[in-house]
Amino acid sequence: MQDRTYTEDAEPGDEVTVAGWVHEIRDLGGIAFLILRDTTGKIQIKFEKDEMDDDLVETGLDVARESVIRVTGDVEEEPRAPTGVEVTPESLEVVSEADPELPLDPSGKVDADLSTRLDNRTLDLRKEEVQAVFEIRAEILRAVREQFREFRCTEINTPKIVATGTEGGTELFPITYFGEEAFMNQSPQLFKQLIAGSNVERVFEIGPIFRAEEHNTPRHLNEATSIDFEGAFCDAHDAMDVAEGIVKAAYEAVNENCSEELEALDLEEEFEVPEGDFLRISYEEAIERINATGELDEQLVWGDDLPTEAEKALGQDVGGHYFITEWPSEIKPFYIKDTEDDETLSTGFDLMHPRMELVSGGQREHRHEHLIEGFEQQGLDPDQFEYYTKMFKYGMPPHAGFGLGGERLIMTLLGLDNIREAVLFPRDRQRLSP
Numbered sequence: 001m002q003d004r005t006y007t008e009d010a011e012p013g014d015e016v017t018v019a020g021w022v023h024e025i026r027d028l029g030g031i032a033f034l035i036l037r038d039t040t041g042k043i044q045i046k047f048e049k050d051e052m053d054d055d056l057v058e059t060g061l062d063v064a065r066e067s068v069i070r071v072t073g074d075v076e077e078e079p080r081a082p083t084g085v086e087v088t089p090e091s092l093e094v095v096s097e098a099d100p101e102l103p104l105d106p107s108g109k110v111d112a113d114l115s116t117r118l119d120n121r122t123l124d125l126r127k128e129e130v131q132a133v134f135e136i137r138a139e140i141l142r143a144v145r146e147q148f149r150e151f152r153c154t155e156i157n158t159p160k161i162v163a164t165g166t167e168g169g170t171e172l173f174p175i176t177y178f179g180e181e182a183f184m185n186q187s188p189q190l191f192k193q194l195i196a197g198s199n200v201e202r203v204f205e206i207g208p209i210f211r212a213e214e215h216n217t218p219r220h221l222n223e224a225t226s227i228d229f230e231g232a233f234c235d236a237h238d239a240m241d242v243a244e245g246i247v248k249a250a251y252e253a254v255n256e257n258c259s260e261e262l263e264a265l266d267l268e269e270e271f272e273v274p275e276g277d278f279l280r281i282s283y284e285e286a287i288e289r290i291n292a293t294g295e296l297d298e299q300l301v302w303g304d305d306l307p308t309e310a311e312k313a314l315g316q317d318v319g320g321h322y323f324i325t326e327w328p329s330e331i332k333p334f335y336i337k338d339t340e341d342d343e344t345l346s347t348g349f350d351l352m353h354p355r356m357e358l359v360s361g362g363q364r365e366h367r368h369e370h371l372i373e374g375f376e377q378q379g380l381d382p383d384q385f386e387y388y389t390k391m392f393k394y395g396m397p398p399h400a401g402f403g404l405g406g407e408r409l410i411m412t413l414l415g416l417d418n419i420r421e422a423v424l425f426p427r428d429r430q431r432l433s434p
């Protein structure tokens with residue numbers, strides 16, 4: 001590609017070639033302005049009709065919005081221009097002409113519904129505030145990786161095509177694998193445990209999970225990004241410390257490195273890094289507090305899972321991130337270990353944002369016989385999981401971990417209304433393409 005200057009780097013006195021999209025054209029008669037937009041921002045291109053070549057003026061002012069152009073010219077200071085500088089063009093090339101009928105207006109003057117936006121993501125991502133969400137997403141994932149490395153974890157990648165499910169049979173997507181039934185993986189759960197039992201000890205993975213959930217809600221996806229951790233010689237409290245550290249690292253990185261993006265999203269005032277330790281309350285205390293709010297039609301009893309309204313009521317009551325610990329064993333999966341002195345209580349925990357659940361985790365059952373019993377109690381056939389259970393016979397250390405919903409983290413951090421806003425191409429009940 002020809003040398004090209006990003007619009008934010010154009011300084012008065014430079015001769016530059018800038019390339020990007022036609023954001024707007026304002027024709028004031030004798031003078032006209034074209035606003036060119038690239039990934040770094042916008043720059044004004046000035047056309048003084050009487051003093052410039054007619055062809056150049058015509059090409060510049062007749063081009064359809066959102067066409068791609070390349071402009072060469074001198075940069076001058078102009079306090080009235082949006083970025084304080086403007087370019088007087090010497091040449092202008094239309095690189096790729098846009099159809100004047102756009103399905104979506106990237107200048108944001110005309111609102112589009114979410115469905116139209118998702119159908120036209122390329123145009124949608126030309127909006128500053130939408131680009132900002134994905135710049136922040138990238139920064140969060142970078143910071144999370146760095147924080148895991150500081151916690152001495154090794155990044156792993158595990159298969160997404162598997163022979164069995166782990167998170168409940170009804171939420172599986174079946175596929176055909178060379179004539180045999182297989183599934184899209186719901187979670188790296190068993191693989192990350194198998195590696196925590198190796199010399200690698202502490203692992204993390206950032207990857208897709210697939211859930212054939214029937215729900216079509218603002219906080220469920222059928223393909224989500226899970227941020228998983230598993231650590232040998234960790235108990236549930238150690239895993240909670242890691243989860244808390246990861247969530248805080250994400251907030252801190254956004255606070256430090258994304259001020260422009262927060263401004264584009266109008267969040268510069270509102271955005272706050274969570275302060276202090278996240279509260280840890282037991283499941284028993286959680287249901288007492290929820291019942292005491294009086295927000296629920298029916299009182300919760302021991303053993304109930306927490307419905308959405310209960311999570312909301314408790315979230316409002318607590319007012320910040322918090323953990324719910326010691327869930328009843330019967331509502332946690334087979335791989336979660338019971339507490340030492342009470343087998344009806346599990347070491348399972350959830351990390352909650354006041355709006356929703358972000359994380360599930362716990363200490364794992366690492367004793368071979370107990371693990372086999374757990375499978376049987378949950379109606380699963382241990383023989384199908386032999387590749388997993390047999391490794392528990394060869395020196396499996398106590399271990400713990402968690403799964404953090406990547407999009408839920410982004411959604412709650414930015415206060416997005418819909419989880420789909422945090423994914424480029426969401427998969428849900430209605431969407432299989434794009």
Ligand code: AMO
Binds near residue numbers: 211357408
């Ligand atoms: P769980 O099924 O609770 O636990 O998932 C962990 C976290 O992943 C996110 N999540 C989702 N986000 C969007 N759409 C979905 N359909 C969806 N499903 C899950 C949530 C949730 O808290 N193996 C365990 C984790 C572990 O124990 O390590 C697991 O998958 O934020």
